[in-house]
Amino acid sequence: MSSSINIKKSVIDTLLAGLLSLIVFGPVIGILLDGYDFTTRPSLLLTMVAIVMVGRFAISLFVQSEKGQMMLYKHQNNDDGVIVLPPGHKSKMVYIVPIAIIIGLVAPFVATKYILTVLILGLIYVLLGLGLNIVVGLAGLLDLGFVGFYAIGAYGLSLGYQYLGFGFWSMLPLAAIMAAVAGAILGFPVLRMHGDYLAIVTLGFGEIIRLILTNWTSFTGGPNGVYAPLPTLFGLEFERRAKQGGTPFHEFFNLPYDSGLKYVFIYLSLFMVVCAVLYIKHRLVKMPIGRAWEALREDEIACRSLGLNHVLIKLSAFMMGASTGGLAGVFFATYQGFVNPTSFTFFESALILAIVVLGGLGSTVGVVIAAFVLTVTPEMLREVADFRVLIFGLLMVVMMIWRPRGLVRITRTGFAVRKGVA
Amino acid sequence: MSNVASEKMLEFKDVDVFYGPIQALRQVSMHINKGEIVSLIGSNGAGKSTLLMSIFGQPRASAGQIIYCGQEITKKSAHFVASNGIAQSPEGRRVFPDMTVEENLLMGTIPIGMAHADEDIQHMFNLFPRLKERRNQRSSTMSGGEQQMLAIARALMSRPRLLLLDEPSLGLAPIIVKQIFSILKDVSGTGMTIFLVEQNANHALKLSDRGYVMVNGQIRMTGTGQELLVNPEVRDAYLGGH
Numbered sequence: 249m250s251s252s253i254n255i256k257k258s259v260i261d262t263l264l265a266g267l268l269s270l271i272v273f274g275p276v277i278g279i280l281l282d283g284y285d286f287t288t289r290p291s292l293l294l295t296m297v298a299i300v301m302v303g304r305f306a307i308s309l310f311v312q313s314e315k316g317q318m319m320l321y322k323h324q325n326n327d328d329g330v331i332v333l334p335p336g337h338k339s340k341m342v343y344i345v346p347i348a349i350i351i352g353l354v355a356p357f358v359a360t361k362y363i364l365t366v367l368i369l370g371l372i373y374v375l376l377g378l379g380l381n382i383v384v385g386l387a388g389l390l391d392l393g394f395v396g397f398y399a400i401g402a403y404g405l406s407l408g409y410q411y412l413g414f415g416f417w418s419m420l421p422l423a424a425i426m427a428a429v430a431g432a433i434l435g436f437p438v439l440r441m442h443g444d445y446l447a448i449v450t451l452g453f454g455e456i457i458r459l460i461l462t463n464w465t466s467f468t469g470g471p472n473g474v475y476a477p478l479p480t481l482f483g484l485e486f487e488r489r490a491k492q493g494g495t496p497f498h499e500f501f502n503l504p505y506d507s508g509l510k511y512v513f514i515y516l517s518l519f520m521v522v523c524a525v526l527y528i529k530h531r532l533v534k535m536p537i538g539r540a541w542e543a544l545r546e547d548e549i550a551c552r553s554l555g556l557n558h559v560l561i562k563l564s565a566f567m568m569g570a571s572t573g574g575l576a577g578v579f580f581a582t583y584q585g586f587v588n589p590t591s592f593t594f595f596e597s598a599l600i601l602a603i604v605v606l607g608g609l610g611s612t613v614g615v616v617i618a619a620f621v622l623t624v625t626p627e628m629l630r631e632v633a634d635f636r637v638l639i640f641g642l643l644m645v646v647m648m649i650w651r652p653r654g655l656v657r658i659t660r661t662g663f664a665v666r667k668g669v670a
Numbered sequence: 671m672s673n674v675a676s677e678k679m680l681e682f683k684d685v686d687v688f689y690g691p692i693q694a695l696r697q698v699s700m701h702i703n704k705g706e707i708v709s710l711i712g713s714n715g716a717g718k719s720t721l722l723m724s725i726f727g728q729p730r731a732s733a734g735q736i737i738y739c740g741q742e743i744t745k746k747s748a749h750f751v752a753s754n755g756i757a758q759s760p761e762g763r764r765v766f767p768d769m770t771v772e773e774n775l776l777m778g779t780i781p782i783g784m785a786h787a788d789e790d791i792q793h794m795f796n797l798f799p800r801l802k803e804r805r806n807q808r809s810s811t812m813s814g815g816e817q818q819m820l821a822i823a824r825a826l827m828s829r830p831r832l833l834l835l836d837e838p839s840l841g842l843a844p845i846i847v848k849q850i851f852s853i854l855k856d857v858s859g860t861g862m863t864i865f866l867v868e869q870n871a872n873h874a875l876k877l878s879d880r881g882y883v884m885v886n887g888q889i890r891m892t893g894t895g896q897e898l899l900v901n902p903e904v905r906d907a908y909l910g911g912h
């Protein structure tokens with residue numbers, strides 16, 4: 249590690265970067281199409297190139313400094329697996345969790361309606377991320393059709409209401425169970441598959457669900473979609489006029505009608521469910537089943553040599569993941585008030601997978617952060633809506649270069665002996 | 671070596687095993703007595719690992735019987751076998767790479783539960799002091815020899831009566847092989863029955879009470895370790911023909 253700075257190298261780097269950016273930005277920024285004509289914008293182009301060159305020069309100098317070298321070294325030695333903390337380790341989460349819960353509970357009362365809807369969306373993706381994280385992150389089964397379970401949850405609420413008259417609270421557990429059953433049905437035939445093959449089959453599964461929803465018009469309403477009911481609070485409804493045979497909330501308490509109130513209520517219910525799922529997952533990981541999932545991901549043959557039934561382990565991972573996806577679907581449907589098949593395309597599966605991968609496979613905190621980053625950023629980028637997907641892609645590429653193992657290094661507390669547990 | 675009680679612990683009776691159309695074991699009959707060290711030698715692809723795995727029903731025997739302590743286990747689940755006193759360390763030291771040494775050992779308790787875990791981990795650390803030094807190290811960062819010790823220790827964590835080892839000497843330096851085999855001898859001294867699948871015929875037969883030689887899925891020869899060691903056919907085929 250030499251810490252002497254080689255200016256010549258930096259200058260060469262800078263010139264190269266400038267040349268490259270000229271080639272890339274030249275046609276994109278330098279030329280503005282105007283009907284059949286075009287105008288050139290040399291000043292804008294030169295500014296962009298200058299920014300890139302200055303940036304490259306600064307980075308080049310920094311990397312050659314002692315601090316930069318340290319960072320590079322750290323980064324290069326940073327991607328070799330999980331950090332395992334000693335079992336007795338008291339994590340800082342002990343302080344962070346209560347604060348997060350309090351902030352989460354207070355948020356809906358201070359946030360505007362718009363922010364609230366974004367938060368709800370964020371939490372829905374947290375649920376989706378957590379669900380897929382069990383399948384991909386913990387059990388190591390690549391599932392590209394996760395959106396199928398999401399759709400089952402969402403349509404479960406809508407169709408359950410339409411045909412059976414079930415409300416939100418009855419459909420919430422039922423949809424989770426339905427999704428879990430679907431998970432088992434998908435799980436059985438794919439148990440013998442690994443990696444790529446599994447990914448293809450699950451991809452097909454997601455598409456099949458979407459196609460059924462689109463084409464079985466008489467049952468699902470096809471592309472027109474179906475209405476989804478709002479949750480009720482002990483029979484009190486949050487719409488202007490009662491639709492489900494109860495009393496509207498605002499009439500009961502003699503309040504003026506506020507359309508934001510329903511979002512507050514959805515948010516709070518969702519927040520509770522997310523906390524419950526987080527807690528359950530936290531416990532599961534420490535139980536034998538959680539260890540079995542991780543063991544299965546790490547070495548299937550070793551698992552079998554311990555007499556573990558890999559069929560059951562895979563199925564349980566699929567079912568747990570699927571039911572969490574189903575829960576997310578129910579909340580999505582009620583939040584939109586309406587579902588149709590366009591919400592359940594492959595892009596959605598890819599987004600959920602991105603959340604899990606960006607978050608760090610297997611890391612719960614990472615998934616929560618990534619879910620918010622990936623749902624809130626697009627909202628903030630509304631002005632540059634045209635570039636959203638581009639920026640999204642760039643973010644992914646940068647992430648994979650700088651943090652190939654995800655935002656949050658998986659740090660887990662080692663498991664220790666627990667007395668009296670079989 | 672002659673004072674071994676001749677009570678049969680595990681017995682194969684005319685076992686056939688197929689992988690699809692390929693027959694890997696043909697009419698295999700053999701047995702392991704209580705307290706013995708028995709080794710199975712044979713060249714690559716002879717079917718040694720298949721025989722060992724078939725005890726766990728993976729793959730399952732299509733004909734014949736596998737009997738353990740008087741009970742037929744031919745059709746029992748792997749979990750049943752593992753929780754009834756048979757442990758195996760599979761070929762190629764399959765440790766869980768992202769788990770620490772201690773966690774790997776704890777995984778070994780899965781068949782029987784964690785009731786004795788603390789005590790048994792201490793016991794493993796006494797048997798393999800190397801593991802103690804590395805208890806919080808992730809097992810993927812350990813050397814091959816250390817991983818093999820870990821794989822054996824993990825198998826021992828389920829307090830087996832019968833320990834199955836598939837090529838514990840694979841890819842290890844002679845000194846480490848010696849070390850591991852001497853530990854196996856100690857373990858066997860405590861009354862554990864050991865079934866050893868090995869390429870390293872010399873070491874294995876010296877350690878063993880009895881041995882079997884497998885060729886093309888069939889048992890070709892059997893005898894005491896000493897008998898096989900001096901047998902000219904065995905010497906030619908497996909001991910480099912000295």
Ligand SMILES: Nc1ncnc2c1ncn2[C@@H]1O[C@H](COP(=O)(O)OP(=O)(O)OP(=O)(O)O)[C@@H](O)[C@H]1O
Pocket residue numbers: 689692694712713714715716717718719720721761869
């Ligand atoms: N999963 C499998 N599918 C198909 N054939 C298999 C499978 N496993 C093993 N075989 C075949 O069965 C035969 C016996 O294999 P086995 O692994 O038991 O040999 P081995 O004696 O353990 O050899 P080695 O000393 O090289 O480990 C080989 O011909 C092998 O190709």
Ligand SMILES: [Mg+2]
Pocket residue numbers: 718719720761836
């Ligand atoms: Mg083998």
